[in-house]
Amino acid sequence: MTENSKVAREIIAAAGGEDNIESVAHCATRLRIVVSDKEQIDQDAVEDIDKVKGAFYNSGQFQVILGTGTVNRIYEEVLKSGLEGKSKSEVKKEAGTRGNMFQRAIRTFGDVFVPIIPILVATGLFMGLRGLVVQEEILGLIGLSADDISDNFLLFTEVLTDTAFIFLPALVAWSTFRVFGGTPIIGMVLGLMLVSPALPNAWDVAGGGVEPIMFAGFIPVVGYQASVLPAFIAGILGAKLEKWIRDKVPEALDLIVTPFMTLLIMITLALFVIGPVFHALEGLILDATLSVLAWPFGLSGILIGGLNQIIVITGVHHIFNMLEIQLLNELGANPYNAIVTASIAAQGGATLAVGLKTKSKKLKALALPSSFSAFLGITEPAIFGVNLRYFKPFVMGLIGGAAGGFLASVTGLEASGMAITVIPGTLLYLNEQIIMYILVNLVAIAVAFVLTWLFGYSDKQKEKIEEA
Missing domain, CATH: 1.20.1310 (5 helical Cullin repeat like)
Structure with missing residues (x-):
């Protein structure tokens, strides 16, 4: 028996045995175990096992910290024992039915936004690199000044730094549809509609240079560049609406009717109801955050x-x-x-x-x-x-x-x-x-x-x- 297989067997035993384990997955550092009865877990025994760096129960999963690389090898040994392996997303979904309403809501929020974060990380790095290359001190090292940087180069950097935020509602709506069981591409298109160039740009409106379109004399309609809540709420309602329509429509008409009705109803709601209400709420949350940061x-x-x-x-x-x-x-x-x-x-x-x-x-x-x-x-x-x-x-x-x-x-x-x-x-x-x-x-x-x-x-x- 190898050392890794010994560790895997000890983890299984301390987690209540094979009969208590419903499924297993892993992320970059942790073995994620869904158990039938968390009372059967002997956490002290798990933490005493060689190679285990810690363990805790959270979000409906017993998570054993093993570290990068090690977790992959232990996971393989766990599967050899006959336990069912699932993807991390499947285990999260399985665990998502557990816990109180607040815990489930927070897990869902994380499931929506975590897949988007790598793109925002990349955008942040582009912003940092842009800030570096346009510094007078850095340019001086190679005998240049800010005047030597061409407009075309700055335009190229804007493509790198601005695109993700301009189309953020599309990313949010896509991910929300995915999490709530809708068709992700419908969510993507709904989000793109929220930033359509036919609408007044949100940044231009905020700057005072452009007026919003007023419907019925009192409903302001703008694009929602870099906005989150309107796309998030529209994504939740849109995914549920799509599933409801699909259940009612004959299969022969599903391909035509379901996306058509979903997008028509949801963009109407998003522009005239969801957008104005939740964009205002988003502003209040931001103001409160800025107020705290300004203490x-x-x-x-x-x-x-x-x-x-x-x-x-x-x-x-x-x-x-x-x-x-x-x-x-x-x-x-x-x-x-x-x-x-x-x-x-x-x-x-x-x-x-x-x-x-x-x-x-x-x-x-x-x-x-x-x-x-x-x-x-x-x-x-x-x-x-x-x-x-x-x-x-x-x-x-x-x-x-x-x-x-x-x-x-x-x-x-x-x-x-x-x-x-x-x-x-x-x-x-x-x-x-x-x-x-x-x-x-x-x-x-x-x-x-x-x-x-x-x-x-x-x-x-x-x-x-x-x-x-």
């Missing part, structure tokens, strides 16, 4: 930087994706990312202190790679594998996050994009902010590291916790 004395940085990783534990952090998108649309920058980066870096700093201070070879082997994972922006191994297990390191990480968040807030640090943090996140701060970004991360890491080293961890505390 004086770095209070917003302390609050968000200190509490962000608690929100991550609950699994509801995906709801903030919409806020980051709106910040990028309204400001052309994302101050939220800078604060969140501090909270992530701090958890890595706390874990690093545990890894360097402990004499336990197993804990050291777990903590050091987990801290590096956090510095790459993935905190689950650090949080669930180390910091939460001994609790005080997690608290010290929260304090470090608050300290770094405070510095990010008072200095006005802003990202050019979203969704990547700490080391990869440096690419979002190439527009003359890189030194301050590095300083914010170092402050967060240092505060969490020193506090954890002095007050947050000792091997004696570890023994007491494990004996309890």
Whole structure:
């Protein structure tokens, strides 16, 4: 028996055995197990298994943190035992029927927006690179100035940086139709209708240069470039309407009638009802967010930087994706990312202190790679594998996050994009902010590291916790 097959068998046994496991999938770092009865899970036994960096039950799944590469090999061994393997999306759908209404709603929100995030990450990187290449200091190194950059080159960069946000409603509607069981291409076309060039451009209207089209004398109709909520709500209702129409229409007419009626009804509702109402609501949410971020004395940085990783534990952090998108649309920058980066870096700093201070070879082997994972922006191994297990390191990480968040807030640090943090996140701060970004991360890491080293961890505390 190989080491990986031994680990797989031990995980299966600690998860309640094959009879208790309904399906298994994996993501980049975690084995995701849907079980019949979570009370049969022996979490302590799972966490004691070699190669396991932590485990927790969330969103209807028992998730075992194994790390990149390792999880693929363990998953293969699990399947050899005869258990059913499913894709991550299938397991999410299966687990989606579990939990209370709020938890299911947040999972659904995440399922809609997570597939869009890679495109927005790429757009943010394009913005960062554009900011880099047009800096006078950078151009001076090669003997150029801003006047030497051609208009055609700037136009090319605008294609890279603006396209995803201009057509964002199409991406949101496509993903929403997909999640709610509609035909994704119908959702895509519905979203494209919301940004049709026949409509007044939302940015031009916001700038005051163009007036919205007024229907019935009081309904303002505009395009919804970079808007999220109108496309999201239209996508939910459109997917449900499409399924209802398809059930009523004879099969011979389905190809013609279903997409025609779905698009006709939904674009009418979207332009005249959903759009105006939810665009106004979106504005209120954005105003509230900007108000919090504008709190004086770095209070917003302390609050968000200190509490962000608690929100991550609950699994509801995906709801903030919409806020980051709106910040990028309204400001052309994302101050939220800078604060969140501090909270992530701090958890890595706390874990690093545990890894360097402990004499336990197993804990050291777990903590050091987990801290590096956090510095790459993935905190689950650090949080669930180390910091939460001994609790005080997690608290010290929260304090470090608050300290770094405070510095990010008072200095006005802003990202050019979203969704990547700490080391990869440096690419979002190439527009003359890189030194301050590095300083914010170092402050967060240092505060969490020193506090954890002095007050947050000792091997004696570890023994007491494990004996309890």
